Amino acid sequence: MNHLTARNERxxxxxxxxxxxxxDDEKAVVALWQRCDLVRPWNDPHRDIQRKRRVRxxxxxxxxxxGQIIASVMAGYEGHRGWLNYLAVLPELQRRGYARAIxxxxxxxxxxxxxxxxxxxxxxxxxxxxxFYRRLGYAVDDVVSMGKRLEHDDHRA
Numbered sequence: 001m002n003h004l005t006a007r008n009e010r011x012x013x014x015x016x017x018x019x020x021x022x023x024d025d026e027k028a029v030v031a032l033w034q035r036c037d038l039v040r041p042w043n044d045p046h047r048d049i050q051r052k053r054r055v056r057x058x059x060x061x062x063x064x065x066x067g068q069i070i071a072s073v074m075a076g077y078e079g080h081r082g083w084l085n086y087l088a089v090l091p092e093l094q095r096r097g098y099a100r101a102i103x104x105x106x107x108x109x110x111x112x113x114x115x116x117x118x119x120x121x122x123x124x125x126x127x128x129x130x131x132f133y134r135r136l137g138y139a140v141d142d143v144v145s146m147g148k149r150l151e152h153d154d155h156r157a
Contacts, residue, residue: 014097016071018105021049021060028069029062036088044153048074048086059109063089063102071098075106082115087129103136121145 021029030045039045052060052074063071070093074086084106089098110118120138122129130140 014101016063016065016098016101018061018063018071018102020058021053021062021072023053025062025069029072032069032072032088032090033086035091038086038088042149042153047151047153052076059106061102061106061109063098065093065098071102073102073106075110077110077113077115082110082113082118084118084120099132100136 026046026049029049030039033039033045049060056076059075059077061073061075062069071089072086073084073088076083076085084103087099087103089102107118118138119141120133122133
């Protein structure tokens with residue numbers, strides 16, 4: 001079975017159309033992220049979208065069901081590691097295979113780009129999401145995640 005056949009079967013199973021983000025999606029995607037409690041004051045979602053649209057925008061995916069955006073994932077790849085951010089599914093539609101479908105499509109695109117490994121970050125208190133990714137084959141790496149803000153979206157710094 002080729003990847004297009006597998007993709008069509010996956011879409012048939014979940015009923016969701018997975019496609020790249022376009023500018024008309026921004027309001028719905030930000031509302032989705034807010035519903036899923038992904039928005040933080042130090043990460044302006046509109047700026048995050050603007051930044052992503054400048055770097056590998058084809059890796060920013062949305063899931064559409066009956067004309068409504070119900071899922072998203074923002075994937076990235078800089079030539080060494082892939083990343084997944086902003087995975088979201090409307091709360092009332094979770095546990096129906098939509099997150100698995102959109103992550104699988106992001107993985108396919110990253111693999112197609114030559115990505116050897118995907119990293120992601122999950123808040124340590126988010127046990128449900130940790131278990132979701134474990135079921136997809138992800139494992140906890142023995143690393144410390146560190147960060148340094150180069151831009152401050154919350155205008156308090």
